[in-house]
Amino acid sequence: MPNARQNTTTAADRRNWATLLVLPALIPAVFVVVGGVGAAALQSLGLMPLAGPVRLSVDAYTGQSGDLIRALGLSLALAVASTVIAAVVGVGTALLIVGGRRCGRIVALTSAATVTVPHLVGAAAVGLLLADSGVLARVFGVPAELWPSLVGGPWWVAVVAEYAWKESAFIGLVVAGTLLTRVARFDEAAAMLGAGRWNRFRFVMLPLALPALAISSTIAFVYTLGSYEVAWLLGRTYPEPLAVMALRLFNSVTLTARPEAAAAGVLTALVSFLIVGLCFWALRRTAVWR
Template identity: 65%
Template sequence: MVTAQSLGLMPLVGRPELSTAAYTAHGGDLLVGGGLSLAIAGTSTLLACLIGFMAALIMMQGRWCGKLVAAMSSLSIPLPHIVGAAATGLLLADSGLLARVFGTAERWPPLVGGPWWAAVIFEYAWKESAFVGLVLAGTLATRSVDYEETAALLGAGRLGRLRHVLLPLSLPALMTSGTIAFIYSFGSYEVAWLLGRPYPEPLPVMALRLYNSVTLTSRPEAAAVAVVTAAVSLCAVLMALAFLRKIPLWR
């Protein structure tokens, strides 16, 4: 239905006519928005996977710090991203908590609404790292103990066990959870809408703006942006599946 509307086959006004005008009406902004969305989602997903992997290793230790990290991760999962975005804005804005604590409001970098979209990336990385960490901890808890003990008996050090045991065992779960985090970061609009710049717009923010426009002809353009977003997400899933099929543990 959305694809048909983007191609002019289900117009709100006028006669149906096959056309790609909705895709070319904002061609330049569509490309810029797509690149921006990929940069935000890719950077935040890489950070989430790195932080989540380290958090999972801490959870696997079974000590009080691991239990604390697990509890904090579990508490952050149910929080909606809109709440996380509001908390991030109150924390990182030039009039926020950190700027007041350090007394550097005038010299505080533009993290919220700045050119590097730092607050948006921080919020996605924070929220999704908790998800990645819990998934990896659950995976490693059922697989890694025997292998790690065997590697230790054979003389492998900590770095050796990390490289040859923990990382290969966690790779399928890391790839799967990272793909989920990427798709969500790429397709959600609320965090970028609250913490980002007015221009350029990520694809979800552009789709929402066009959909809510008073001009009825903008509805096919919003549908076109949504179709592009869905197509990129589908490509990410297919690439992840192709990569997973090459991992022996997945097979």
């Protein structure tokens, strides 16, 4: 009993010490996030106007409810499509990196270099690659009028491609780090017991890498949901995602559009918080997390 009590106390001390180490970085982040979202919420409700009297109102939400719903649906569709593709490609990238061969090292270096590329530069590169007068159209000799509308088209192909390319490198590196540290010995034990590659991937590697995959995919999803530069450069003018709508309304010459811009930002933040909460709720119910 004394040993068990001592071990419990030691584990609690470790958690308390870890919490103290995180606080210097956590407090400023919470202050900025809560302060920013709170100020945007007050502005969207008419309680912190730039012009006019202070008056509680939901006109910023109801006045453009149709556009808000359309923008939210488009933002979620773009985030889901790009995150799913990035997660699948990222897992494959991680498996190549973990393989340890020359190809894996090249993939690791390429992924690390891809992560450092700003999204605005990546969007410009994807636009030059997929446009009707871009590199691919010229390589394949397809006239501009016959080339599909990948940039600024109805299916937002270029936007999804850019986000999936960039975020797959990030997810691949995170998952590869987990596989190299936690899963290697279990994979070797399963191989010694006669498990094939598919069974080792399905029953050993994927379950143990699931927390890292879920967290990195959630980060990619939230970033895609709140990012505006790629959709603004490669997407259509209408309909527009929430982030692009918020930026357009914020830069409007009409100051009365600021509450509507704040409403779009608040809606984006609420959806992001919801997705993050669902991710951690699901992870805490898994055996690997416990």
